[in-house]
Amino acid sequence: MHVVPQDLAGRLRRARHVAVLTGSGISAESGVPTFRDAQTGLWAKYRPEELATPEAFAREPKLVWQWYAWRREIVARAEPNAGHRAIVALAARVPRLTLITQNVDGLHQRAGSTDVIEFHGNLARSTCSREGIVTEPPDGDEVPPRCPRCGAYLRPDVVWFGEMIPPPAMTRAFDAAQSCDIFLSVGTSSLVYPAAALAEAAHAAGACVVEINPERTPHSHFAAHLLAGPAGEMLPALLAAVADAARTAISERDA
Numbered sequence: 469m470h471v472v473p474q475d476l477a478g479r480l481r482r483a484r485h486v487a488v489l490t491g492s493g494i495s496a497e498s499g500v501p502t503f504r505d506a507q508t509g510l511w512a513k514y515r516p517e518e519l520a521t522p523e524a525f526a527r528e529p530k531l532v533w534q535w536y537a538w539r540r541e542i543v544a545r546a547e548p549n550a551g552h553r554a555i556v557a558l559a560a561r562v563p564r565l566t567l568i569t570q571n572v573d574g575l576h577q578r579a580g581s582t583d584v585i586e587f588h589g590n591l592a593r594s595t596c597s598r599e600g601i602v603t604e605p606p607d608g609d610e611v612p613p614r615c616p617r618c619g620a621y622l623r624p625d626v627v628w629f630g631e632m633i634p635p636p637a638m639t640r641a642f643d644a645a646q647s648c649d650i651f652l653s654v655g656t657s658s659l660v661y662p663a664a665a666l667a668e669a670a671h672a673a674g675a676c677v678v679e680i681n682p683e684r685t686p687h688s689h690f691a692a693h694l695l696a697g698p699a700g701e702m703l704p705a706l707l708a709a710v711a712d713a714a715r716t717a718i719s720e721r722d723a
């Protein structure tokens with residue numbers, strides 16, 4: 469069982485507002501490959517940064533659509549894991565928890581998290597590439613499918629490299645980062661901006677930054693705590709430590 473520093477458990481128990489940022493590492497234990505994992509099979513010869521761009525879609529719409537269809541199938545077969553579920557349980561224990569995810573797999577919502585800030589969208593949804601409106605793909609076997617209203621290609625409802633973060637998500641995420649007491653950075657390499665700026669903003673605003681990742685990242689040097697292990701083990705251990713801290717506080721008060 470992983471040991472969680474007692475002072476961290478105490479801070480979490482007393483926290484007014486906890487912000488959580490997750491990256492693909494939290495879905496790794498659900499069998500969803502991370503961005504840094506080598507891609508498999510047909511996709512082995514491509515790098516995600518090459519495919520997740522408007523230029524790639526303009527150049528090869530069918531290839532990009534099929535890459536997302538492949539990822540949708542992986543996500544459909546995946547189940548939320550103990551890490552996703554621990555965040556749901558933590559949200560029930562603190563006065564306010566803001567969950568921001570870089571992931572487009574929807575696993576937080578399937579675990580029971582509500583009001584998830586989808587910083588990079590969600591691959592389960594499609595939008596019209598011309599109108600920008602969320603649109604159900606019509607029946608038929610054209611790839612990519614076309615918008616039933618205007619005939620333009622549909623595209624996955626995700627933020628590609630070089631595209632803006634949806635302004636409401638951007639505002640809500642940075643507001644939370646700058647007003648939280650504790651910022652949990654879970655399963656992210658902290659390399660992609662502006663998502664990676666969230667932990668920096670939290671740190672600058674005086675929050676206690678906690679990094680949960682088996683590896684170090686460019687943010688490890690300013691994190692107050694590094695829980696070096698898989699999110700599916702570390703987050704439940706964190707939750708158990710908070711429950712222990714609460715029991716200890718009650719028994720000390722009643723002693």
Ligand code: BV8
Pocket residue numbers: 490491492493494496497502503504505517520570571572588626627628629630631632633654655656657658659660661662663680681682683685697698699700
């Ligand atoms: C933008 C959706 C400008 C699509 C994704 C500075 C400021 C602003 C922008 C930039 C900047 N510098 C560079 C940029 C450009 C670029 C960028 O950041 N490039 C990087 C490569 C340097 N950013 C952008 O283009 C952004 N847009 O800035 O627009 C603009 C402004 C105004 C007007 C117009 C334009 C948009 C970026 C969003 C791209 N979309 N996803 C899709 O999914 O297909 S990004 C995608 O990659 C993910 O969403 C995620 O954000 C990122 C991958 O990172 P991670 O999630 O961290 O995953 P990774 O594999 O890297 O790491 C996994 C980690 O988990 C590892 O650390 C590993 O150790 C750990 N791990 C493994 N197993 C476990 C674990 N941890 C815990 N438990 C485990 N079991």
